[in-house]
Amino acid sequence: MRLGVIADDFTGATDMAGFLADNGMATVMFNGVPARQAREGHEAIVVSLKIRSCPVEEAKHQALEALRFLIGSGCTRFYYKYCSTFDSTHEGNIGPVIDALLEYLQISQTVICPSLPVNGRTVYQGYLFVHDQLLHESGMKNHPVTPMADAKLSRLMEGQSKGVCSHIFYQDIAQGPRRIRERIEEERRAGANYLIVDALNEQDLFSIAEATNDFLLLTGGSGLAVPLACQIASSKGFSPFIPERRKGVVIAGSCSVCTLQQVAEYKKYAPSFFLDSHECLHNSQYAREVASWVLSQSAGELSPLVYATTEQPDKAGNAGPAIEATFSALTKLLAKQGIQNFIVAGGETSAVVVAALAVEGFEIGPKIDPGVPWVRSLDKAFQLVLKSGNFGEVDFFRKAQKMTASPDLVL
Ligand SMILES: Nc1ncnc2c1ncn2[C@@H]1O[C@H](COP(=O)(O)OP(=O)(O)O)[C@@H](O)[C@H]1O
Numbered sequence: 001m002r003l004g005v006i007a008d009d010f011t012g013a014t015d016m017a018g019f020l021a022d023n024g025m026a027t028v029m030f031n032g033v034p035a036r037q038a039r040e041g042h043e044a045i046v047v048s049l050k051i052r053s054c055p056v057e058e059a060k061h062q063a064l065e066a067l068r069f070l071i072g073s074g075c076t077r078f079y080y081k082y083c084s085t086f087d088s089t090h091e092g093n094i095g096p097v098i099d100a101l102l103e104y105l106q107i108s109q110t111v112i113c114p115s116l117p118v119n120g121r122t123v124y125q126g127y128l129f130v131h132d133q134l135l136h137e138s139g140m141k142n143h144p145v146t147p148m149a150d151a152k153l154s155r156l157m158e159g160q161s162k163g164v165c166s167h168i169f170y171q172d173i174a175q176g177p178r179r180i181r182e183r184i185e186e187e188r189r190a191g192a193n194y195l196i197v198d199a200l201n202e203q204d205l206f207s208i209a210e211a212t213n214d215f216l217l218l219t220g221g222s223g224l225a226v227p228l229a230c231q232i233a234s235s236k237g238f239s240p241f242i243p244e245r246r247k248g249v250v251i252a253g254s255c256s257v258c259t260l261q262q263v264a265e266y267k268k269y270a271p272s273f274f275l276d277s278h279e280c281l282h283n284s285q286y287a288r289e290v291a292s293w294v295l296s297q298s299a300g301e302l303s304p305l306v307y308a309t310t311e312q313p314d315k316a317g318n319a320g321p322a323i324e325a326t327f328s329a330l331t332k333l334l335a336k337q338g339i340q341n342f343i344v345a346g347g348e349t350s351a352v353v354v355a356a357l358a359v360e361g362f363e364i365g366p367k368i369d370p371g372v373p374w375v376r377s378l379d380k381a382f383q384l385v386l387k388s389g390n391f392g393e394v395d396f397f398r399k400a401q402k403m404t405a406s407p408d409l410v411l
């Protein structure tokens, strides 16, 4: 059995791939839809897209292309991975993409399961929580691209999809797989398309995975990855590569609360450079200047940090794209000069770095914190960490580097 995952952004893809690999599945991750079908030997194939906030039709088109690729590569079950904070606009793209996938697969039902308890995302009575806050009271209310103004998943889904929502509330989930199956059957008869499942802990996720083991398509955050891997992984197991200590850089483009703290912590130990949005907009030589600064840092234990992270992002409409363009140019310049380890914070920023390095696909390495593994390009040229803005402990950047080993010690 091969599992095919379509992820709507890059950090989300590594999050899902990391949990699958960490739980024994031989997993490969592709940057976009590859031209050729995937090789034998992997139990999970993750296609990483960038369709969270693009126009709806484009998102559907890319997701269906990925689905066709996964079917052609021998996958027999499918997963649509979106953010555990349900990042989407009023128009989509989570709902429209799910509708397109259901239609293509000629099925009428799936689950909506953003819950990721290990990182504080839970669903209760159909409301999504981030730790102790409702989604719309959490940092997500200020997200620059997809600010979340409601925590009720059925209202979010109904606003952006064609079908009918229903719930399986905690009272039933807690009774285990048998009761969940009965509820699924009742909802099937009632014509519900999207089953919003409450989940407060890992046990709930195991129960949901067991009750839905005949579903062709599941959707959600990466919480279901652990029970899915336990269901599907062969007994052969899977050993992740050991990341080598190489010349590196830390690039932070996320302004989320978690990254703000991680940047502040890392600056105490490593050289750092704040990327000025005004310079990004108006100085055509800026990426070169920043690259020179990075390369001039003595090869200490810790890689230099370039960060745009701030509590007060530049409100100019083109500041974000200008910062991304600078990170892209910087990545290319640094790669040319022999930098091979890139530790990146932020979903959009990660997509920019991966595109600049023109990496086709990745193998999955060891977990740094839940949802964030090391990954390595299939040609082994680059090792990367693609961290969701909101994931990781406060000392994340140092922790990631402490896990690298001298190349002489890595077989
Ligand atoms: N100082 C800043 N001013 C304006 N926009 C910024 C600033 N710093 C970063 N950004 C932009 O904010 C966006 C952050 O998105 P992303 O990298 O996906 O982080 P997250 O994972 O936290 O959402 C990027 O487009 C980035 O270029």
Ligand SMILES: O=C(O)[C@@H](O)C(=O)COP(=O)(O)O
Residues within 6 Å of the ligand: 009, 011, 012, 013, 015, 016, 082, 083, 084, 085, 221, 222, 346, 347, 348, 371, 387, 388, 389, 390
């Ligand atoms: O599910 C999650 O929370 C993450 O995997 C994810 O999708 C992260 O997105 P960004 O916050 O945009 O990095």
